[in-house]
Amino acid sequence: MPKKTTTPLPFTEAVRKAVRAIPRGEVRSYAQVxxxxxKPGAARGVGRELKTLQNVPWWRVIRADRTLAPAVAHEQARRLEAEGVRVKRQGDHFRVQP
Structure with a gap:
């Protein structure tokens, strides 16, 4: 019997699925998503997709250096802390603690 091949999901749906799979209280980098x-190497594309996707835990996606993007840092830190993630604030900069 021949192998059944599946068509890859469009990038948007693949990002949606990857972000929804991040467990509560954990984070992944844009590159990991x-x-x-x-799509290895499409970290910026993930960022663009997250701006348009609804009903996904976008706050669980952070920069590779564990900092939060300034435009959403306050809200993202609040949501992460509510899930038990430690976030350190230094002025206007936020960093997720290991």
């Missing part, structure tokens, strides 16, 4: 979505 891109890898899980089947």
């Amino acid at each position: 891109a890898l899980y979505a089947g």
Whole structure:
């Protein structure tokens, strides 16, 4: 019997699936989400997709250096802390603690 091939998900749906798979209280980098979505190296694309996707835990996606993007840092830190993630604030900069 021949192998059944599946069509890869469009990038948007792949990002949605990868972000929804991040467990509560954990984070992934944009690059990790891109890898899980089947597009290694498309970290910026993940950021663009997250701006348009609804009903996904976008706050669980952070920069590779564990900092939060300034435009959403306050809200993101609040949501992460509500899930038990430690976030350190230094002035207007936020960093997720290991």
